Amino acid sequence: MTHQAHSYHMVDPSPWPILGAAAALLTTSGLAMWFHYNSPYLLIMGLLSTALVMLQWWRDIVRESTFQGHHTPTVQKGLRYGMVLFITSEAFFFLGFFWAFFHSSLAPTPELGGQWPPTGIQPLDPMDVPLLNTAILLASGVTVTWAHHSIMEANRKQAIHALTLTVLLGFYFTALQAMEYYEAPFSISDGVYGSTFFVSTGFHGLHVIIGSTFLLVCLLRLIKYHFTPNHHFGFEAAAWYWHFVDVVWLFLYVTIYWWGS
């Protein structure tokens, strides 16, 4: 039986990369079919295949690490670099939308009434639900840190409690935002105010859902004893992502909700 003379992970051949690419094709062309030909079938197939690929690809990574032991410190270092680069790319993604917001709001055109918020727009009160949402995300940052310390100290019960609280806070934020969206006196088509507001907060909300799901998966893995006090990178990646989502919200709150009202 041959053994490798290096600490990197040479993965087994896998169908997920190519199937994932195909799923992306189906999702994007599905969007075109839905928008232009009023047919949702391709989009549904795309979203379903994307979900199936993600589930199995990440399931395989858990198998390779927790069950097969392939995640050496070298491999973990690479994963850390990867997650940092990914979060950085997401930061640039949001930067673009903040740019758009400031472009329109710092020098409001005559068509908007020369003011920000534009004439006729009733912005949401930043001291109402948005402030509660800020408190919720800040609290969830505390609970996820508590969970991390509990994992490192091998305190299983507290880790589970803290991570459960974090996930619940995440879902509470999403529920409140959904209600805010429903009740808002303005919509996405209400000029550039509506566009910048809903696209920025909308993408943020999507990231909250992604982050909450990642944390939920970590919770299930925590319950199933996958994490050890010294090796729990999946959890750390989820926590980093969650802090990033929190920071983006703080920027959104201060600029769009507060300064922009």
Next chain:
Amino acid sequence: QALRQISQRTISTASRRQFANRVPENQKLFQEDNGLPVHLKGGAKDSLLYRTTAGLTVCGTIYAFYYLLVSSMPKKPN
């Protein structure tokens, strides 16, 4: 280490069986020298899920290319 010690304590009630540490069993299953790639190493459920995913994706790709060709063709007015 402490975590492993806690997990090896005897579980008495049947309802607690779902919280028993199954990691060692899984480690044995996935390290079996059977030549299977990791995405199929879990057994029959893996193959079913793989075939469903691949089938859906391949059919969808054919569907997408078909409609791409159809929508590229000019429509003849009556």
